[in-house]
Amino acid sequence: MATSIFFFVLLFTTVLSRTTPDEASRTKTLDITSSIQKILNPFSVKTFNSFKQEENTVSSSSLLSFQLHSRVAVRGTSHKDYNSLTLARLQRDSTRVKSLQTKVDLVVQGIGKSDLKPMESEFQAEKIEGPIISGTSQGSGEYFSRIGVGHPPSQVYMVLDTGSDVNWIQCAPCADCYQQADPIFEPAASSSYSPLNCNTQQCKSLDVSECRNNTCLYEVSYGDGSYTVGDFVTESITFGGSSSVEKVAIGCGHNNEGLFVGAAGLLGLGGGKLSFPSQINATSFSYCLVDRDSDSTSTLEFNGKTSPDAVTAPLVRNSKLDTFYYLDLTGISVAGNAISVSPLAFKVSDNGDGGVIVDSGTAVTRLQTDVYNTLRDEFVKGTRHLTSTNGVALFDTCYNLKSMKSVEVPTVSFRFSNGKELPLPAKNYLIPVDSSGTFCFAFAPTSSSLSIIGNVQQQGTRVSFDLANSLIGFSPNKC
Known part of the structure; x- marks a missing residue:
């Protein structure tokens, strides 16, 4: 009997040690107070x-x-x-x-x-x-x-x-x-x-x-x-x-x-x-x-080196258009769960259409409408504990967080074809739009087939374009 209890405790401890980090990665903490203080700087x-x-x-x-x-x-x-x-x-x-x-x-x-x-x-x-x-x-x-x-x-x-x-x-x-x-x-x-x-x-x-x-x-x-x-x-x-x-x-x-x-x-x-x-x-x-x-x-x-701890993804080139840097994105996850999207949603087609580019000049990440709607709906499911409010401009998912100091929100991550994943900081996808505590989900739909990773999602991350090895690297907190 004692032996059985010992193995049960050992099994429970092992499972707990394996699941706890995963559970922790499902949410991110957004510091409301800090975010509102920063917007006074301009x-x-x-x-x-x-x-x-x-x-x-x-x-x-x-x-x-x-x-x-x-x-x-x-x-x-x-x-x-x-x-x-x-x-x-x-x-x-x-x-x-x-x-x-x-x-x-x-x-x-x-x-x-x-x-x-x-x-x-x-x-x-x-x-x-x-x-x-x-x-x-x-x-x-x-x-x-x-x-x-x-x-x-x-x-x-x-x-x-x-x-x-x-x-x-x-x-x-x-x-x-x-x-x-x-x-x-x-x-x-x-x-x-x-x-x-x-x-x-x-x-x-x-x-x-x-x-x-x-x-x-x-x-x-x-x-x-x-x-x-x-x-x-x-x-x-x-x-x-x-x-x-x-x-x-x-x-x-x-x-x-x-x-x-x-x-x-x-x-x-x-x-x-x-x-x-x-x-x-x-x-x-x-x-x-x-x-x-x-x-x-x-x-x-x-001509610098990509940081060893960078999350790297394949850099894809469009044979019809050499200006843009395309990212081999294969999926997006919310709270650790991959959203359901078409395998072709992020691919560059033979005629040069589609694909996902990394752009320094675009602020808000744009996704094809179907992909955006699925992403937003999954995010909303994980934020039912927050008070929603009216949308602002191109943002259709906003929250009234004025009475809160911090909140837990679902982690949003990009998944790449090489199996690597980039979890975004909460402040890079839930952003203030006024000084009164209104925060909005910083993604937007586009009717175009071209998707764009904008600079709001890149903030605070060193983005490396390894042209020699066709890789894009993301190194958080390397400014």
Whole structure:
């Protein structure tokens, strides 16, 4: 009898030790008090702050490293309350997503480079029509780096964008330039400035270009009506005030339209031939996106190693569209249980449609409507103990948590084809939308077949793009 009891106790203890960690992984704790305190930060920064005089420092993990700042840290906000700030962010985000979807649609419809309309030879801005919306559709200006351009280097803010390839900066003389934080770049003051001729591979790689006196002209237009037009040149790009890369092809824009939040231009981090990583032959790059409401900084690094504790997933390329970085996502789980989705929901089709991209410029993760509905319904089942409230903008699942200090919510995890799983922190999928305690489930449906992992879900995580080994790594708390 004693022996039987002993084995029963041993069996019970063994089962308990195996199930307890799993049970613990089914939920995440959301710190309500901390989240609400953080959203007060944007209103303490009113103008461009002291980062304007900063010089980059060389990171210990990579010789090629830029400082990385959130939009709030650089610009502050003119909004009077957090709700209006949230609505403005979501409006920019919707424009951004529409533009990315349009890129894919053009590929699926078979519209290639040769089908694009050439630019007006006299830089006639009035010929390019469309509404001008705060922020850009390609890189809405949520994260910035301080970069040196030219010799001697002029320090400027650049928008970071994994969904774009062409790098560009506003240049004098300006036929039409928007307001930026730093002085307009003066090509005549740089000894490394060199125009590209029309026969160069860089010029031929542009989607829209024109030749004038054997000088290459470029145009990049965005889905919200913003655009940049000018000379396509090579310049020196400086890291850390000392390390530099020579002869990087960039657009020198003399005619630029749109409100780019004071940035001098855009640094394209996409997978195309003209992107910055491609031009410097980077084997990898990584970034850590700090909290969007924080004034802290992180780094954008090139040629560093992925952290040993990173959760890695296969990096998939679209043969029809080389700009985007596709993630081999196979499923999503809620509280440890995989939701039911079609095996094709996350796959890139032969015609270039579908798939899941990791994007620095999109804020809220977008999923196909059927997938989103299933995910949301499973999450709602696990949050019946919370008080629901009306939806906000594109968020249809929101809660009134004003009387609570912390809550337990179901864990949401991404599952990859290599069998690995990435559990998200609760603050990366249940976010405040006002200062009154309203929190919303930060995913949204899309009618497009393209799914997007947005920067809300990436915050606080170092995202590594191992280009040499076709892997994307996620390292929590490595900012």
